[in-house]
Amino acid sequence: MGLLAEADELQPPAWSRITTMQPIHLVVGSGPTGVSCAMALLARGCRVEMIDAGLDLEHAAAEKVSGLQTIAPASWTDEKTSFLRAKMDAGVDGIPLKLAYGSDYPYRLSRGATAVECHGADSKPSCAKGGLSNVWGSAVMPYRQADMDDWPVVTRDLSEHYRAVAKFMPVASIQDDLEREFPTYSEYERPLPPSQQAQAMVTDWGKRSDRIKAAGVTFGRSRLAVNATGFDKPGHCVKCGLCMYGCPYRLIWSSADAVEQLRDHPGFSYRPGLTVTAVSEMANEVQVEAQTETGEHLSIYGARVYLAAGVMATTAILLRSLNRYDQPVQMKDSQYFLLPMLRKRGISPFHRKDLHTLAQLFVEIQDGKVSPYTIHLQGYTYNELFEQPVAKMLGPLRAVFPSEAFFSRLFLFQGYLHSRHSRPVSLALHKSSEGEVLRVTGEESPEVNAILRKVVRKLAGLHGPLGALPLAPLMRPGVPGRGFHSGGVFPMSDHPSPNESDIYGRPAGLQRVHAVDSTVMSSIAATTVTFTAMANAHRIGTLAPALEG
Numbered sequence: 001m002g003l004l005a006e007a008d009e010l011q012p013p014a015w016s017r018i019t020t021m022q023p024i025h026l027v028v029g030s031g032p033t034g035v036s037c038a039m040a041l042l043a044r045g046c047r048v049e050m051i052d053a054g055l056d057l058e059h060a061a062a063e064k065v066s067g068l069q070t071i072a073p074a075s076w077t078d079e080k081t082s083f084l085r086a087k088m089d090a091g092v093d094g095i096p097l098k099l100a101y102g103s104d105y106p107y108r109l110s111r112g113a114t115a116v117e118c119h120g121a122d123s124k125p126s127c128a129k130g131g132l133s134n135v136w137g138s139a140v141m142p143y144r145q146a147d148m149d150d151w152p153v154v155t156r157d158l159s160e161h162y163r164a165v166a167k168f169m170p171v172a173s174i175q176d177d178l179e180r181e182f183p184t185y186s187e188y189e190r191p192l193p194p195s196q197q198a199q200a201m202v203t204d205w206g207k208r209s210d211r212i213k214a215a216g217v218t219f220g221r222s223r224l225a226v227n228a229t230g231f232d233k234p235g236h237c238v239k240c241g242l243c244m245y246g247c248p249y250r251l252i253w254s255s256a257d258a259v260e261q262l263r264d265h266p267g268f269s270y271r272p273g274l275t276v277t278a279v280s281e282m283a284n285e286v287q288v289e290a291q292t293e294t295g296e297h298l299s300i301y302g303a304r305v306y307l308a309a310g311v312m313a314t315t316a317i318l319l320r321s322l323n324r325y326d327q328p329v330q331m332k333d334s335q336y337f338l339l340p341m342l343r344k345r346g347i348s349p350f351h352r353k354d355l356h357t358l359a360q361l362f363v364e365i366q367d368g369k370v371s372p373y374t375i376h377l378q379g380y381t382y383n384e385l386f387e388q389p390v391a392k393m394l395g396p397l398r399a400v401f402p403s404e405a406f407f408s409r410l411f412l413f414q415g416y417l418h419s420r421h422s423r424p425v426s427l428a429l430h431k432s433s434e435g436e437v438l439r440v441t442g443e444e445s446p447e448v449n450a451i452l453r454k455v456v457r458k459l460a461g462l463h464g465p466l467g468a469l470p471l472a473p474l475m476r477p478g479v480p481g482r483g484f485h486s487g488g489v490f491p492m493s494d495h496p497s498p499n500e501s502d503i504y505g506r507p508a509g510l511q512r513v514h515a516v517d518s519t520v521m522s523s524i525a526a527t528t529v530t531f532t533a534m535a536n537a538h539r540i541g542t543l544a545p546a547l548e549g
Helices: 032-043 059-069 078-085 155-168 196-207 209-214 255-262 311-321 384-399 403-407 446-461 529-546
Strands: 024-028 047-051 115-119 217-221 268-271 274-281 286-292 297-302 304-307 329-333 336-343 361-365 375-380 410-416 425-432 435-442 468-470 513-515
Touching: 024 032, 024 286, 024 297, 032 047, 032 155, 032 255, 032 304, 032 529, 047 297, 059 078, 155 529, 196 209, 196 217, 196 336, 196 361, 209 217, 255 268, 274 304, 274 311, 286 304, 304 311, 304 529, 311 329, 311 425, 311 435, 311 513, 336 446, 384 403, 446 468
Parallel strands: 024 047, 024 304, 047 268, 115 435, 304 513
Antiparallel strands: 217 361, 274 286, 286 297, 329 425, 336 410, 336 468, 361 375, 375 410, 425 435
């Protein structure tokens, strides 16, 4: 069972005996929440059928990745890895579109999928096997209670489910000062080695930690869903610096890997090549309408259905099923921004290789004068993609620019705000003679800019203890949806209105249809969305089979 059988570390769920007489529970989508919900259902003894469009990496690219795994990393020449870099570039606003092994397959629409049209926003659905976990940054952080004060469930309700997720999703982490407010929910440590820059920064901050903490700032090493030890993989992390393009050893966790592991379970079946368009309820079962790759329409029946297709697709399925065309609904988004910081002292000598290029540091700002909610920052050290925007900005001056000194001091922080302080987004499903489209419209909010200015002033005021200065003119706020930390279209509530769901993710009026991805999260905190979405999906998958009706 791969990672599910790793001795003394990741333990498999306690699978229950499956009988052929049990009803089938249908899970729509193979992303992290779909896998998490399926794990919970199987642990309850349910039979699970996962319905998925299941687009995958092209065979030619997959062969090239496999080819890298068969040779020593020292032989990974630029020529052999050029297919990874060929279509990726970066600008001052970041990476326009993060690819997976040089492919855009995670963002392609399958036949029957709803098109998404963005206005003042930037969000994409995924029809890929594994969803957006094929291209995510793998950062993992739970929510703290103060950041989910509008949820009908509390962190205590999620804690056992965070732990359950951490048993099948590897998390490279250590327990440090972040642990008190943001538990790892894991009993073991297996961190990725930090870069020289990150280690120097953590060492400096550790010497002044009392001053930094007194200012309402907590820091620590990043927590990443990475199989750092390489268990059941062709190799372990060799610090090749290719993380942003796709790990050649596939050590960055993707739920696509978990689907393959689940296929060994007698109670689980996987049906790719099917795009779900609508769901409906009957007296004792649900009907799922799907379209095949050849355009054939078919119906699939089960006891319950759990929608885990991602916020865009799940919303489109629900709006279509409820016949709510041309009726805008609100989506919550965690405002994304990029903020470069320059460390006062560089690293000498500065090495561009022998490092991983995922997030190295986490910084949490908890200062009521800035925001009543946590502001989350992920710190990245040198990455070869840093050089592209700098070269473009300098033009001919790059020939005389002290690049070694600059890049040895540069940190790029990727930040997020709570959805209460982020730009509002509306979604509406429209039908025309040309087909259906989900229109995503972002709106402006003066509050966002005000909060971001406070963040910069906060960090600038701590330049002494932090030993680094924010480059405020280079801050780049993203448009709504750009950070892919979105949800809350049908938020959970104790007393759901027509635009809300109950604590089991059932939109008002529905009994056997559960949305289990971020679509039903009551708000989106600044800390990373996937871990909490998975824990909530696991919670719903654990509790839903016992419901009547």
